[in-house]
Amino acid sequence: MVKPVVWVGYTTRYREGGPRFRQAARTLAKELGERVPGAEVRLARVESKREFLEEMAALPPGSLAQLHLVAHGGMYGPMFGSRQWPEQFSRHEWSAAQLPFAPGAQAFFHTCRSARWFAPYFAETFGVEAHGYHWYTTFSRHKHRFAWVPPTHPAHLPLYVFGCKGRKSHGWLGAAGKYAGAALPEVMRSYRPAARTAAGYDAVAELYDSAFRDIRVRADEWRWLNARLASSTPLSIVDLGCGNGALLCQLAPELSEGIGLDASSQMVAHARANALSRGWAQRLRFDTLVGPLLPVPDQSVDRVVSLLSFRYLDWDPIVREVRRVLRPGGRLLVIDMVHSPLKVWQAPALVRSKWRTLAAARRFAPYRSALGRLLADPSWAKMLESNPMRAEHELSWYLRSRFPKGRLDVINVGLRSKILAFDSGPLHAASVPRGRE
Numbered sequence: 001m002v003k004p005v006v007w008v009g010y011t012t013r014y015r016e017g018g019p020r021f022r023q024a025a026r027t028l029a030k031e032l033g034e035r036v037p038g039a040e041v042r043l044a045r046v047e048s049k050r051e052f053l054e055e056m057a058a059l060p061p062g063s064l065a066q067l068h069l070v071a072h073g074g075m076y077g078p079m080f081g082s083r084q085w086p087e088q089f090s091r092h093e094w095s096a097a098q099l100p101f102a103p104g105a106q107a108f109f110h111t112c113r114s115a116r117w118f119a120p121y122f123a124e125t126f127g128v129e130a131h132g133y134h135w136y137t138t139f140s141r142h143k144h145r146f147a148w149v150p151p152t153h154p155a156h157l158p159l160y161v162f163g164c165k166g167r168k169s170h171g172w173l174g175a176a177g178k179y180a181g182a183a184l185p186e187v188m189r190s191y192r193p194a195a196r197t198a199a200g201y202d203a204v205a206e207l208y209d210s211a212f213r214d215i216r217v218r219a220d221e222w223r224w225l226n227a228r229l230a231s232s233t234p235l236s237i238v239d240l241g242c243g244n245g246a247l248l249c250q251l252a253p254e255l256s257e258g259i260g261l262d263a264s265s266q267m268v269a270h271a272r273a274n275a276l277s278r279g280w281a282q283r284l285r286f287d288t289l290v291g292p293l294l295p296v297p298d299q300s301v302d303r304v305v306s307l308l309s310f311r312y313l314d315w316d317p318i319v320r321e322v323r324r325v326l327r328p329g330g331r332l333l334v335i336d337m338v339h340s341p342l343k344v345w346q347a348p349a350l351v352r353s354k355w356r357t358l359a360a361a362r363r364f365a366p367y368r369s370a371l372g373r374l375l376a377d378p379s380w381a382k383m384l385e386s387n388p389m390r391a392e393h394e395l396s397w398y399l400r401s402r403f404p405k406g407r408l409d410v411i412n413v414g415l416r417s418k419i420l421a422f423d424s425g426p427l428h429a430a431s432v433p434r435g436r437e
Helices: 018-035 049-057 091-096 118-126 167-179 202-211 219-228 246-254 265-277 315-325 344-363 365-376 378-386 392-402
Strands: 005-010 040-045 064-070 101-110 129-132 137-140 160-163 189-191 235-240 255-262 284-288 301-307 326-339 407-413 417-423
Touching (some): 005 049, 018 040, 018 064, 018 160, 091 118, 091 315, 101 118, 118 129, 202 265, 202 378, 219 301, 219 326, 219 344, 219 407, 219 417, 235 246, 246 255, 246 284, 255 265, 265 284, 315 326, 326 392, 344 365, 365 378, 392 407
Parallel strands (some): 005 040, 064 101, 101 129, 235 255, 235 301, 255 284, 301 326
Antiparallel strands (some): 129 189, 137 160, 407 417
């Protein structure tokens, strides 16, 4: 008979609070040893995806009764590595992982926002009950209420981490209530492994196509991309997350070849129809993207572009593919929307961004009504729920680590979001860090 294992993992390097994560994980492991009699409790520091998988591979098959991760978290799951080299498992990597769960096993993610998307996804992927927090997590000296942890808190005393209302979720009033002792620990939310229907763009493809048939309605994005795709010779381009093909159709007169790839078969169908109606079917090719492998030969394209879709992709696997398909000196150009609450000093940029957006909408009369129909459709809200935005630092830290010579610009500012634009710069084999994923 296989002895059940309760595995508690923690990280220390990704952001601040590393020693406290170690202390909280030790406290948790001690309590679990008392609560789960007959089980072997293993405590492990894991700083990378590779180390986590090695820990899982070292467990006997079918022995993992409980998995606990005490760490920082992004919208798509726990974070490993550091700010200089952040790591996060992609959907593709999670689906390929071999985790030795026992019958009736459970997984607990003691990380920020893990209940919003990741815990339900994990439950569905691995067929185990998964638990997480909706709010951001905090450290506390007490288990049943928030108690501030001073820098001098002794390492041998208990320390707890739990979800709690605070400044990041409820503003300064939330912070005041937290430090006044009015904020209670959030009860972990639980998700059973019932199959979910992940919502994509198929259900909204027609409405999306009506709104964004002309890519120039995205004035800031088009201006930034157009300036970086200007060339004295025709370029070959891969558009990752091509949607309805509007970008490649607009660029087609200046291209030698355009390849559009998208996970939505309905979007691809609209892209093909748009290319045919505009006379570019011979120059543009559109295919459905299945997994993180690009159906493109080695070193065959000049630019890889991802317009408002990079957050949906399997980052590390896709980046490896981008390196493979780009010719020496090629570039990756990424524009994406990120979650970023407005700072007071950004108010002028907000006004300028809104003015440019309204001006672009006025130039394309049908756009505003078509956009209204798209945003009002329930399928659009369901798609956003299944594919949430990432935080600004998640995208910026990742791109800067993988492409250290690149440049990141903020090209549009909203009340709770920004649009970031990233140019990797010319890429050569020696210019991009390799082998650290």
